[in-house]
Amino acid sequence: MSTEPKLSFKQQQLIVRENAIVDATNSLLAKKGFDLMTMDEVAADVGIAKASLYKHFPSKEALAAAAMIRLLENTLAFVRGLAPDQPAIDQLKGVLQWALEVRMKGGLPTLPAENTGLREALLNNTRYITRLMDLNELMGELIEKARAQGAIRADLPTEVVLFTIYARSCDPTLDYLRTNEQYSDEQVIDFLLSTCFGGLQ
């Protein structure tokens, strides 16, 4: 993004360190969720003392929000990088597939769960909300384009389609099918994609 060439060594070090912290947070958040993740664990995972964590991030909420914001920005970058001449419906499928692949590799679900302390914190985080609204707008345009092209049912409001795709990216079915070890990761993703867009019937 920024093109300033000269960051002091100390500044670079700081960025690397903070990335490592967010990485650990990301992983723990995906594995245990916000409420069950402890700051002790994050610190231990990064290999620093807990007090040092608080020099970088003022609270558990802020730390988790940083991880969620990074995910959202990656998602935005992916959506902006989609081939614009591709059929809109294929672009939408590509977004969901990408989100599911991220989750398979230990990433976070796109949306925060409802019953978690994190949700309220995120709603008060303007940076997060801004990114989310940007994503909603981009996705909304794709959905309307796909509908105009006859690839999405006309009786479904844009909003319903949008939430349905978001929800599918967090679908617990992924975890259930994976613990079975009966299907490959690719198959599981195919199942989720095809049931989301094509339905069960």
Place this chain on the structure above:
Amino acid sequence: MSTEPKLSFKQQQLIVRENAIVDATNSLLAKKGFDLMTMDEVAADVGIAKASLYKHFPSKEALAAAAMIRLLENTLAFVRGLAPDQPAIDQLKGVLQWALEVRMKGGLPTLPAENTGLREALLNNTRYITRLMDLNELMGELIEKARAQGAIRADLPTEVVLFTIYARSCDPTLDYLRTNEQYSDEQVIDFLLSTCFGGLQ
């Protein structure tokens, strides 16, 4: 179920009290989730002291399990009461619709969230597991019948269909659409049912 006619007054009182406790647990569990629900809240909601709670249920996990088991047993009763001559696909839709209506009225989602302390406790609760396996079997039979009748895609394993329906009964889309207040409860349920079985396309 049991047909013994004579329960002492004290025993009846006990049952009523425990039902009230499970009611409160159910409601709080639906609203805040397992980790954020506190025993103080449950006690306050019922109108008894926290210590009294522990005379009825030995732990928070056991209390939450009781609520989940009651939900499972209600679900089983509903499935067993379905008209057997109805097309299997309609019976499946009926189950999902019923589960969504329960949730709308402040009930619990059918499955526990992954990242919650409750999940592990439930996996060690034989009573819960037994009920869950019973339900899985009944639903599995319905799914296979529906597939034989050509109403379910032949390329989807029974397991995938089963989990997809379960997951849909816990779908966060319901909450998101409801906070919008743009659609009636019936409309929201219709959206969820039709996207689940019919897909987005």
Place this chain on the structure above:
DNA sequence: GTCTATACCATGATAGAC
């Protein structure tokens, strides 16, 4: 079996030396 009061512990957050 209900209450009040409390033990006990996990965990988010800080103090203060280096």
Place this chain on the structure above:
DNA sequence: GTCTATCATGGTATAGAC
């Protein structure tokens, strides 16, 4: 900015009187 050591809070669970 990192550490060790500590505080403060809140929440599960229990003791003991009635």
